Amino acid sequence: MFKLKRYREVIFTSILDFMIILAGWFLFHINYPDSMSILIRYVDIGFFGQGMVISMYWLVIFVVMGAYKKLYLVSRLDEFLNVLKASILGVLILFFITEQTGEISIEDQRSIVSLYGATIFGLLALNRFIIRTIQRYFAQHGKGLHRAIIIGTGHAAKMAYDDLKRNKTLGMEVLGFIQFNGKAPDSSVGIKESEVLGSLDQIGRIMNEWQIQEVLVALEPESKQDLVDVISEVDSPDISLKLLPDFYQMVSGLSKTNQIFGLPLIEVSPEPMPFWEKTTKRLFDILVSLIALVITLPIILVVSIAVKFTSKGGIIFRQVRVGMNGKTFTILKFRTMYENAEENTGPVWAEENDPRVTKVGYWLRKLRIDEIPQFINVLKGDMSLVGPRPERPHFVKQFTEQIPLYTRRLRVRPGITGWAQVKWKYGGSLDTVREKTKYDLFYIENASLKMDAKILINTILTIIKGQGQ
Known part of the structure; x- marks a missing residue:
């Protein structure tokens, strides 16, 4: 109930926007009945169904452009500009779609789409202005705060x-x-x-x-x-x-x-990555993970045989880690240590030149081949390609008590690689974790597709140079 209340502005505004856009479809059809087929000519679901489809199209455009982010008492001028930017993008995409029909001249198509886009913009801008004016009126009287x-x-x-x-x-x-x-x-x-x-x-x-x-x-x-x-x-x-x-x-x-x-x-810590970047990041994670698993299939088979016949134990190492919002999941890796390596010590940090690592495991770690199974974690949504490395619950509890703001790392999906991995040395001490946390927090505060690309490029260069550990 509390979370629903938190998002009430978004829920209310999106529902009203959808109804306004659908009304705009009918309004435009009344004045230009022969032009609507240009917008959706391949979807044979009836006039009302077509209106539902194009209304959903506009809603997706507005979501991608961040038009439903921080709506509570937002400036009416800022919201006007957000609606304008989203409407322009929607019209540009419709330009491209309608120009493929070839039924009427390009000039006529552009005139129809421009007029339709202007109709949608006018209705939504008016809708948002009325909503925010009413919201501001209630706020001035101490309601809805x-x-x-x-x-x-x-x-x-x-x-x-x-x-x-x-x-x-x-x-x-x-x-x-x-x-x-x-x-x-x-x-x-x-x-x-x-x-x-x-x-x-x-x-x-x-x-x-x-x-x-x-x-x-x-x-x-x-x-x-x-x-x-x-x-x-x-x-x-x-x-x-x-x-x-x-x-x-x-x-x-x-x-x-x-x-x-x-x-x-x-x-403090406003969400830097807009919705369209989050969506693009997730789609990219899925696409790259699928491609990586297919391409590395021969490597997976060879490594599986090598791990199986060079040391006792399973091929895949499974361990509980803490993910986004503190939710635990099971991380998958090729086993690089001897079986029951922590049986007598309990949870301990990995070290450089760790004696628990097998001969095959040393090279798997150095080339980061041991992390290939984590693409499955990415497909499942437990992890991302880029993000802070996930830790075990034992260490998360310990770090939370000793490192300020450590739990902010849990606001995003953990990653196979991250800013701390490419910018800081390998090590197994509290001081090392403290320094890495600074880089993780910097990433979270400045997360963007551009930064993800930079991290991925640096990771690839690290693998090529054989500098993994």
Whole structure:
């Protein structure tokens, strides 16, 4: 119920958009009845069915262009521009499709498609404008606001509270404050003890109990060094986390802020990869994995025989790892160690020149051939080609306690290769993991298809040079 409430703007807007687009199909048909067959001439499912198909087409275009991302109290101008960009892309694709029909002149086809695209744009832009205007009206009257809490009980927290209370169109209803240092709020600040919901170590329970959607961090300047610890406690993909920056950050340009009604806010870990890139990444994962498994089939057979007859144990090594959002899965690799290598030691890190590695396993690791079965994990959706390497639950628990923000690695699918693998040396120590985590977090914050391509190219070069370990 809570997650459904979180996406209510997207659900409501997408349903209304679909109905508007379908209405536009009928409206355009009334005025230009002979032109609609140009748009969908090969789909013989009746006029209404054709309207459903082309409405779904437009919906896909809008999803791919990110027109359903962050709709809550979005700027009406920004939304107008998003609708315009999506409409232009939709029209360009229809240009290409209709020009293949050859039934009428290209000029007439372009005129019809342009007019139809303009109709869709006009209807959707008007629809979005009305929705956001109504939403803004309700927000100004304190209705439909996101439930929020403020971390901090000092002057900065009180200032943020007053601004949010005064400017309802910021979209947050502050339910209370969270103590950071364990001390009761200073009476001179103006925050009552009854307004304090609890301390930072209780924030997980508080967020669940109060169904919090937004968390605003407003610490005093002398507490800024503890910001990482605070962010670690509120590390949840379902919570929008914002910071109140200090004056130096704003004037130096070190932080990109959203300036609304005089209250600057920094959004922590906004999702950088738009939906169309996520979709493309997943399709690319599937395509490359299928091709890789087919091409490497002879290698798979040879390696299977080599592993089977050079050491005792199975060909495929299976191990439970932690994937996206903390969900566990079984990773598949060619076995490179002797059977029961950890029987007497329990879970331990792999080392350079690890004595547990077989002679065949050494070369499989060096050429990264041992990871070929992981393409099956990619096909299943447990992994991606690019992402942070998945760890075992034992180590994830240990790292979570010792490395700040480590769990942010779990916001994306783990990968066969990643930024940390191509940029940092191999090693088996907490310090090494700490350094690799920095690279993983950098990847998550800057994820894009371009960066994935860069990582894949570097990985291929590493394999060619035989620098794997």
